[in-house]
Amino acid sequence: MKISDAVVGAGFVAAGALIFTGTLGYPTLEAGHPGPSLFPRILGSLMAVFGGLLSLQGLRARDVTDEVAWLRLHKNPAFINALVVLAGVLAYIFLVEHLGFLIMGALVIFTLMWRLQVRPLKAAVVAIVFNALVHFLFAKVLRVPLPLGILWW
């Protein structure tokens, strides 16, 4: 995901500006001294300045390196693998309370391993055994209340 410094810098300028404007409604201390807004405003301004400099540096060095082949992204295996990780964690967040850790955890690991070319049977066995171990360690030994979901254990 290497994109041009000029673009990254511009992104930081925008972020800095957004942060600054976000603090405009903050209350002030007595006698009008800045309070909660002071630190974020300084940081936001610095971010915009640094981002601008980075953009300038990128333009001057003619850094147009855009290693992301945007149009062929859907065929890039590394990108799809990364998406599987993201989707897996998101699915975990939204479903674990309904299905429980034992099911959801094993599903996430299995999907990822399967995507990373582990043979399905091996992936299934490893996923179930490993997930049960994690469950035992965290839920039973460390007493973390992992969501039970539809299971009782």
Add this chain to the structure above:
Amino acid sequence: MIENIQAALVMLTSWKLLLTITLCSIFGLFVGAVPGLTATMAAALLVPFTFFMDPLPALVSIVTMSAMAIFAGDIPAALVRIPGTPSSAAYTDDSYELTKQGKAELVLGVDVICSAIGGLMGAVILMTAAPLLAEVALTFTSFEYFWLAALGLSATVMIASISPLKAGLALLVGLLFSTVGVDITLGYPRFTFGITELLNGVDFIPAMIGLFGVSEILRNMASAHLKYPITAVKAENIFRGVAETLWKYKANMARSGLLGTFIGVLPGAGADIAAWIAYAVSRRFSKEPEKFGKGSIESIVDAGTANNSCLAGDWVPALVFGIPGDSITAIVIGVLYMKGLRPGPMIFQEQPQLVYAVYVSFIIANILMVPFGYLAIKVSSTMLRVPRNILMSAILMFCIVGSFAINNSLFDVGIMLAMGILGYFFEANGIPVAPIVLGMVLGPIVEQNFMVSMIKTRWDLTQFFTRPTAAILAVLAILTWLAPVYPILFRRFARSASPA
């Protein structure tokens, strides 16, 4: 002092702690030896476990784990030309060239002994420097702490990166994360977007796990199913010839041990930077600089000593001022806060046993490194054959459960994911991730001390410069800020001085 060390020894030799030390050693050696898993990632993954421990074993486990991991990073550097952790990157080519010349055993032997000696040197310096600095630090007020934190922030940007601009941006991102939540002056909620979970701020632990764990998994996704060609090493007698080599380069070891520890003490510069600088210094003063990069055992002695001595140095500012020396000690500071302990000079008086336990565990870890390291080298080819596609999937699960375990909150798992994406994107664009963490730790220190000072003096800025210690720190900080200007000034000066 002696009785404190004895007390620490007694505590550390309880069977529970010995078991902790052994397990953390194995964990550290494994993480270090497997490319793609870093010591920082391991520390972040340890945190959920330390959450359930007392402060003492928690600190001991991080010390042991990190020392072992930084050594073990040398193993794949020599065997497959991939550094196990970034700290071994400086001398990876030299290690591998020597392996190709059939000297793998010597390289690994030198690696383990230099790591142990470097670590011990760092530990001794930590034991002498930290209490002295703590005495000084007792006189500090909010003004001095403000400058100290500012100095720490600047050092992070100036030393720790190829591009100060990018490091600066990363630092600002971290500082901004630290402003999320209820503010210190008025209790006004900042950047919370109406989300209750954000009122207490972005939790440090899931953020760390995301930045160092999940981003690393995402990066490994491209190569997770690949296997490396492993050079078979018998490692029958890795200690043969090591003594002569080290005796020949004893001055190098002393120099690099000191240099490494010093770099460790500087905020923000960790073991990887120590190795690179020691490597450069070694080449500069070497009688055979032409060998560097082509199999110089001298470079391995220097950089291998420096990166392990740096680890102990990193604890000096962390314990004395609460300012992290590197990303691992940033995690340590997070752990201490989690335990309700404030790192700083008071900890030397209130919790001396904790401080001494850190000293003693550094010494134990570095002595244990020799036998444990020997065994790790023995089984190294097995460790390198662990299928990484299964490993990465398993680590993802640990990241998820670990982030959840701190507050039992799925929101934190979301924080972890967001930070993972951020960390991945930053790294891909040459923006270092470590300054984000330092920013998150130092942000509240800078802001709170500034605000307290301002309100205390009714917005009299001169106080920041008129107190003697504050003035010295201020000058140092301002000199650091001006660092990018020096080369330009120097060039001007050189031009005007040279006859036209």
